[in-house]
Amino acid sequence: MSLPPARPSPDVSPADWPAPPPGGRVAVSLRGRLFVGWMIALGGIYLAIVVALLVGGLTYMDFSRFWETVSSPDILFAMRLSLLSSLTTVALALVIGIPAGYVLSRYRFPGKLIIDTLLDIPIVLPPLVVGVLLLIFFHTAAGRWIKANVNDPVFQPEGVVLAQFVVACAFGIRMIKATFDQIDPRLESVARTLGATRSQAFFRVTLPMARSGVLAAAVVTWARAIGEFGPILIFGGTMRGHTEVLPTSIWLELQVGDIQAALAVTLLMILLAMTTLLLFKRFGGQIRL
Amino acid sequence: MIELCDIQASFGQFRLRDINLRVQPGQYCVLLGPPGSGKTSIVEMICGLRAAEGGTIRLGGRRADGLDPADRHVGYVPQDYALFTSMSVWRNIAFGLRVRRLSRAQCEQRVEQVASRLGIEPLLGRTCAGLSGGERQRVALARALVLEPQVLLLDEPVSALDESTRQRVCLELRALHDSLGMTTVHVSHNFEETHSVADLIAVLNDGRLAQVGSVDDVFRRPADEFVARFVRAGNVLRRVSGAEGLTAALLRPQDATLLVEGSAVPPGRAALAGQVVAVQDGGGLQWMVRVAVADQPDTVAVAVPRPIDDAPPPFRAGQRVIVTFDPARLHSLGPGDGPDAM
Numbered sequence: 001m002s003l004p005p006a007r008p009s010p011d012v013s014p015a016d017w018p019a020p021p022p023g024g025r026v027a028v029s030l031r032g033r034l035f036v037g038w039m040i041a042l043g044g045i046y047l048a049i050v051v052a053l054l055v056g057g058l059t060y061m062d063f064s065r066f067w068e069t070v071s072s073p074d075i076l077f078a079m080r081l082s083l084l085s086s087l088t089t090v091a092l093a094l095v096i097g098i099p100a101g102y103v104l105s106r107y108r109f110p111g112k113l114i115i116d117t118l119l120d121i122p123i124v125l126p127p128l129v130v131g132v133l134l135l136i137f138f139h140t141a142a143g144r145w146i147k148a149n150v151n152d153p154v155f156q157p158e159g160v161v162l163a164q165f166v167v168a169c170a171f172g173i174r175m176i177k178a179t180f181d182q183i184d185p186r187l188e189s190v191a192r193t194l195g196a197t198r199s200q201a202f203f204r205v206t207l208p209m210a211r212s213g214v215l216a217a218a219v220v221t222w223a224r225a226i227g228e229f230g231p232i233l234i235f236g237g238t239m240r241g242h243t244e245v246l247p248t249s250i251w252l253e254l255q256v257g258d259i260q261a262a263l264a265v266t267l268l269m270i271l272l273a274m275t276t277l278l279l280f281k282r283f284g285g286q287i288r289l
Numbered sequence: 290m291i292e293l294c295d296i297q298a299s300f301g302q303f304r305l306r307d308i309n310l311r312v313q314p315g316q317y318c319v320l321l322g323p324p325g326s327g328k329t330s331i332v333e334m335i336c337g338l339r340a341a342e343g344g345t346i347r348l349g350g351r352r353a354d355g356l357d358p359a360d361r362h363v364g365y366v367p368q369d370y371a372l373f374t375s376m377s378v379w380r381n382i383a384f385g386l387r388v389r390r391l392s393r394a395q396c397e398q399r400v401e402q403v404a405s406r407l408g409i410e411p412l413l414g415r416t417c418a419g420l421s422g423g424e425r426q427r428v429a430l431a432r433a434l435v436l437e438p439q440v441l442l443l444d445e446p447v448s449a450l451d452e453s454t455r456q457r458v459c460l461e462l463r464a465l466h467d468s469l470g471m472t473t474v475h476v477s478h479n480f481e482e483t484h485s486v487a488d489l490i491a492v493l494n495d496g497r498l499a500q501v502g503s504v505d506d507v508f509r510r511p512a513d514e515f516v517a518r519f520v521r522a523g524n525v526l527r528r529v530s531g532a533e534g535l536t537a538a539l540l541r542p543q544d545a546t547l548l549v550e551g552s553a554v555p556p557g558r559a560a561l562a563g564q565v566v567a568v569q570d571g572g573g574l575q576w577m578v579r580v581a582v583a584d585q586p587d588t589v590a591v592a593v594p595r596p597i598d599d600a601p602p603p604f605r606a607g608q609r610v611i612v613t614f615d616p617a618r619l620h621s622l623g624p625g626d627g628p629d630a631m
Contacts, residue, residue: 194385
């Protein structure tokens with residue numbers, strides 16, 4: 001039997017491709033280097049934009065104002081509410097998003113296409129519009145009933161959570177559905193032949209396998225929630241010490257022309273975001289579902 | 290015992306029709322057929338993972354149609370083994386035991402027992418990533434067997450293995466079946482791999498059972514042209530003169546003889562004129578001579594005895610010959626799928 005060609009033809013399967021030399025890196029041709037370089041350069045353009053914005057902000061910041069701003073009672077309140085509301089949103093989004101993503105992934109039912117499309121509406125709509133729709137809903141009969149008998153979230157901290165949830169959950173559902181799409185449904189079938197009920201098959205087999213995807217969905221949902229501005233502005237209001245969150249703090253500071261204060265809160269948000277995201281990426285793999 | 294009575298089912302464009310199959314307790318049944326013939330669908334209906342639209346399924350004499358998969362006591366090893374990759378090998382095997390809330394000690398004892406029987410104790414602490422095809426198969430088998438099922442369903446258990454090990458693994462599966470005394474259904478698309486292990490063969494063709502019988506029945510007396518071709522029982526001849534009334538018939542290579550063109554055909558024998566296409570090693574002391582015959586869609590294979598000394602074959606490619614045979618040795622094939630099937 002002859003050796004496979006050095007440059008594999010389309011008819012030669014990857015199993016027959018020549019193995020790399022033992023103990024060393026594979027030699028890369030000039031064409032290969034150009035390809036890799038080109039990919040890095042294109043991807044690097046976006047990285048350069050992000051870094052440029054950060055560097056711009058850092059160089060513009062008057063750091064003598066930074067600590068004064070971020071330690072003020074209003075900003076500390078906004079930071080606490082941002083963290084609390086965004087984490088609550090993530091928890092709610094996972095509780096809702098995991099079943100929703102699972103049903104969309106596993107089952108066929110009448111109207112599935114319409115329902116699937118409706119669930120994407122909050123992603124597509126301008127966030128400000130979501131806030132307007134929330135406000136209008138709570139003026140309808142159903143909304144008034146909820147306000148009277150359950151909770152009145154309009155211009156309340158609960159409204160901040162609701163506004164974040166309505167937008168961010170859609171992202172979570174989309175990612176979780178994609179995760180379940182990747183997991184072979186036959187694994188649950190086999191689990192059932194081994195004695196598991198449907199719910200046991202889901203919780204013991206499918207959900208653990210979906211761990212990384214669910215975690216990624218949690219990260220994206222959190223990032224979206226903590227950065228939400230438009231619907232909170234309309235539906236939660238921007239009352240200092242009551243419904244103020246970090247994005248609306250920035251807006252309020254800009255409204256009064258205090259660029260340095262706005263920038264200080266911006267840098268605080270960047271610091272919060274980077275810390276939380278790094279923690280998710282570093283330790284998220286250890287979370288057991 | 291497994292009893293399928295008049296099973297009807299449709300899955301999209303595909304339909305299973307009139308499936309009647311009885312596998313006696315302790316029998317090793319091979320469910321044979323080409324890809325897409327419905328073998329896996331039948332196995333999934335026995336497991337309870339698919340529902341039939343009509344007919345009944347009985348397991349151990351008990352009606353199983355409405356039962357959940359968990360209540361059927363069936364061990365199922367799917368084609369791709371479907372190991373739970375988020376779990377170690379030990380946890381995979383112990384999965385069914387833990388669902389049943391057996392104690393840790395009981396789980397360990399039973400897992401060790403079945404792992405020892407299948408020779409996979411060294412794998413117990415490993416993850417499923419990096420296991421070879423044979424190891425994955427044994428883990429999947431252990432996972433099913435640890436629950437001591439009454440029925441074992443194996444969906445193409447050797448198709449993922451390399452050719453050199455398939456026959457050996459089939460024999461190992463049979464040995465395991467014999468030692469455990471279970472009823473086994475083994476799905477396969479390959480008759481050659483499975484005929485040596487089967488007590489019963491059920492041949493499926495396009496959603497219908499073409500034949501159910503022993504290996505001997507299926508190979509020596511195939512029910513129709515499809516079965517004859519699928520198990521490579523012999524030559525399928527069409528509209529043979531001298532054998533009036535037969536639209537298709539099976540002629541074994543060993544039941545035919547070759548004469549040089551112009552030779553006298555012995556009285557009482559049918560004859561087909563043709564031309565030698567190839568002379569191949571027929572295994573053992575025979576050549577297999579392939580002859581292209583007019584009006585026959587396929588070449589006719591004739592087994593020609595081969596002397597012990599290394600004399601060349603008496604026929605060569607291109608030579609005009611006569612294939613002769615006793616018409617009484619033809620086995621009639623009923624209507625079935627094949628080229629120009631009537």
